[in-house]
Amino acid sequence: MKVLQIVGGLPSQTNPSFQPFVASQIRSLVNAGLDVDILDLSTIARRGLKKYLSGAVELRRRIASANYDVIHAHYSYCGWVARCQRQHPVVVSLMGSDLLGTPDMEGKMKVRGQVDTNIARLLTQWVDHVIVKSDEMAQHLPPRVKVSVLPNGVDFERFKPMDKTLARARFNLSMDEKIVLFAADPHNSRKNYRLANGTVEMLQDRFRQPCRLWAFYKQNQEELPYAMNAADLLLMTSYWEGSPNIVKEAMACNLPVVSVKVGDVPRVLAGASNCHLAGYDALELASRAAVVLRTGGRSDGRDHIQHLSLEKVARQIIDIYQQELRDFNG
Secondary structure, three states: OEEEEEEOOOOOOOOOOOOHHHHHHHHHHHHOOOEEEEEEHHHOOOOOHHHHHHHHHHHHHHHHHOOOOEEEEEOHHHHHHHOOOOOOOEEEEOOOHHHHOOEOOOOOEOHHHHHHHHHHHHHOOOOOEEEEOOHHHHOOOOOOOOEEEOOOOEOOOOOOOOOHHHHHHHOOOOOOOOEEEEOOOOOOHHHOHHHHHHHHHHHHHOOOOOOEEEEOOOOOHHHHHHHHHHOOEEEEOOOOOOOOHHHHHHHHOOOOEEEEOOOOHHHHHOOOOOOEEEOOOHHHHHHHHHHHHHHOOOOOHHHHOHHHEHHHHHHHHHHHHHHHHHHHHO
């Protein structure tokens, strides 16, 4: 089977943390035996309407020179590029912000976010199959849309428990301090860094728990598993998420997770030891985090997400491709 993957960008030397989960999924499909081509719109134009118009032109050129079975687009705007043709079935993966919108620093929907949400919902009625990352996302789709709820897979070879002493030495971190990992860009309003920072301040002041908040972002993704093994817990405070990969990757490293009830995190964390859920309240989050920091233990999260390996998720995606190809050829 030959599949064209349309993406808005992939990890690069200048931006190593950009959509690593898309790159991992594509690699897993190649490893599963698919013949995969990639149309990276970021190599055509940097941003704006020109990128997508030029992408549509390039798509038609690609189709004229290659016999694809399925076209798979990642994020809604790439889905519109994929739908600029009718010769092949289109599968689109929506990731979260494209369907749920983007909040401001106060958690309120931005105008741009509402526009993006409406555009994504319209797209889903014009493609052959929609993949979303959580049940919450599926509930935002129009009726009669063919949808599969399928979180991104986890690379268990990369994300695994390691020696904490060696992990900390990699970043010149002391073994004596407690580290709360915030694995996102603090300037991204959707990630709600303000609440994370308030939680750590509450840990220090109210719970007398010495610790520091470590914002880990814009670094090579090869370093992320080491950061997770160096940290004492992962703190997730996002306003909106689909199925945050960072939580599943932390679980694969047996890193304890303290998270707000966002996306599919409650379901993913269910049953895992030393992992806790809380509301959007710094005191409540801090009280959960204090328990983790005082015990100093790891979690058993890896045992609870074996069904989300890259290989198993890739197999499900291939099943979707095959079904859509059969239906398309009717």
